[in-house]
Amino acid sequence: xxxxxxxxxxxxxxxxxxxxxxxxxxxxxxxxxxxxxxxxxxxxxxxxxxxxxxxxxxxxxxxxxxxxxxxxxxxxxxxxxxxxxxxxxxxxxxxxxxxxxxxxxxxxxxxxxxxxxxxxxxxxxxxxxxxxxxxxxxxxxxxxxxxxxxxxxxxxxxxxxxxxxxxxxxxxxxxxxxxxxxxxxxxxxxxxxxxxxxxxxxxxxxxxxxxxxxxxxxxxxxxxxxxxxxxxxxxxxxxxxxxxxxxxxxxxxxx
Numbered sequence: 001x002x003x004x005x006x007x008x009x010x011x012x013x014x015x016x017x018x019x020x021x022x023x024x025x026x027x028x029x030x031x032x033x034x035x036x037x038x039x040x041x042x043x044x045x046x047x048x049x050x051x052x053x054x055x056x057x058x059x060x061x062x063x064x065x066x067x068x069x070x071x072x073x074x075x076x077x078x079x080x081x082x083x084x085x086x087x088x089x090x091x092x093x094x095x096x097x098x099x100x101x102x103x104x105x106x107x108x109x110x111x112x113x114x115x116x117x118x119x120x121x122x123x124x125x126x127x128x129x130x131x132x133x134x135x136x137x138x139x140x141x142x143x144x145x146x147x148x149x150x151x152x153x154x155x156x157x158x159x160x161x162x163x164x165x166x167x168x169x170x171x172x173x174x175x176x177x178x179x180x181x182x183x184x185x186x187x188x189x190x191x192x193x194x195x196x197x198x199x200x201x202x203x204x205x206x207x208x209x210x211x212x213x214x215x216x217x218x219x220x221x222x223x224x225x226x227x228x229x230x231x232x233x234x235x236x237x238x239x240x241x242x243x244x245x246x247x248x249x250x251x252x253x254x255x
Contacts, residue, residue, distance in 0.1 A: 056103035057158035057168065059095040063121075064151030064175070066092055070128065071144035074137045082140060086125075086132055089147065093121055096154070107157035117150050124150070149179055156198060166209055170247045173202040177243055180227070181236040196228065206247065213249035220246045 066089045073082035096118070104114055124146045131140035152175025158164060159172030176199040183191035203224070207217055223242035227235040 052099075052103055053107060053158050053161060056100045056107075057155055057164075059092070059100055060151055060154035060158070061168075061171065062092050063089065063096075063154070064148050064171075067144045067147035067151060071141050071148070074131075074140035074144060077135070077137050079132070079135055082132055086128055089128070090125060093125060096121070104154065104157060107161055109154075109157040113153060117154055120150050121147065149175065149182065152176065152179065159202065160198075166206065166250060169202050169206055170250075173199055173206065173243060173247075174240070176202070177236060177240045181233050181240070184231060184233045184236060192231065200224070203243075209250060211250050212246065216242070216246040216249050 066085055070082060070085040070089060073079075073085055101114055105111065124143045128140055128143040128147070131143060152172065155168070155175065156172055159168045176195045179195040180192055180199065183189070183195060203220070206212070220239070220242040223235070223239040227239045
């Protein structure tokens with residue numbers, strides 16, 4: 001996953017909307033993977049959603065919500081709010097313990113991904129501490145952005161579980177779209193391919209969701225094809241917007 005130096009400007013509306021939905025989901029861990037399943041979908045993970053996975057998924061998703069809160073505070077130079085968000089992030093990171101690691105691996109995540117995520121999170125939190133102390137908005141926003149992407153990586157195996165709710169799959173897809181764009185900025189072709197494949201798997205399931213507007217789904221299909229052909233950050237930004245428009249037609253995520 002690495003620790004890309006991503007500028008905190010031009011944040012995606014899709015990711016912000018997803019993160020706010022994440023914060024609501026993480027407030028009730030037992031609900032994250034309960035209900036809203038997609039039986040009979042064209043693709044589904046081989047791992048079943050479980051109550052234990054619900055707790056683990058909520059821990060990862062809450063990291064993403066708090067990092068978005070930190071980013072917003074840094075962008076606005078609201079230092080008391082930034083320090084409070086950073087303190088909460090440190091506390092939440094402690095929830096990614098041995099039990100979380102077991103669930104992550106059991107859900108299909110790899111040991112290499114887990115090791116890299118833990119190391120990246122530790123380093124990025126340290127960077128955020130330094131930036132917050134120095135009141136450097138840009139550096140703090142960059143660290144917050146990297147933490148958001150790590151949260152998406154940690155949530156991915158749970159989102160691909162059979163029976164995971166639409167809301168969790170949507171959030172994970174938005175994280176992967178953001179990672180696609182960042183990988184292009186950094187000329188990381190392998191990272192782009194991985195994120196693209198994960199996005200496509202999730203979209204294949206979401207496309208079959210009842211209530212999805214057909215025209216918006218077709219627009220997302222076109223944006224996905226264009227992004228694959230052009231492979232430039234602007235095309236992926238358009239993909240993020242198309243995804244946001246498409247999933248908005250689904251209405252609120254199930255509780």
